[in-house]
Amino acid sequence: QVQLVESGGGLVQAGGSLRLSCVVSGETIDIKDWAVAWFRQPPGKEREFVAAVSWSGASTSYADSVKGRFAVSRDNAKSAVYLQMNSLKPEDTAVYSCASERWGDGSPLIRIYDYWGQGTQVTISS
16 A cells, blocks of 8 residues: 655745645555656646656656646655745645656556545645
8 A cells, every 4th residue: 555645735925935745655665666746626626737757757747837837856765756836826726636656657647646645735825
């Protein structure tokens, strides 16, 4: 079984920054084998893809709405994946969740991912 725990959410003003963390754990897993993606669900809307990093770390992908503002990275030694969010806008307000797929290439498709965290709330005030 794989567990994912997000942290780092909060309330910030527009233009500010936040860094989200996703720690991946499990009895026999090695994070080096797992792609991790970030998704978000704004209030009253469907869940949407934000960013992802492949299992090897060689590739990253982003939704158009966050390109140039968000950056995803991984630290395998800490079993963690990060989402650095800069120049935040009120429309970035959502519950942000991380998800993992073994040997994945960082797909934006929700159905690809096997394991999910509980999510962390990000609220951007105008």
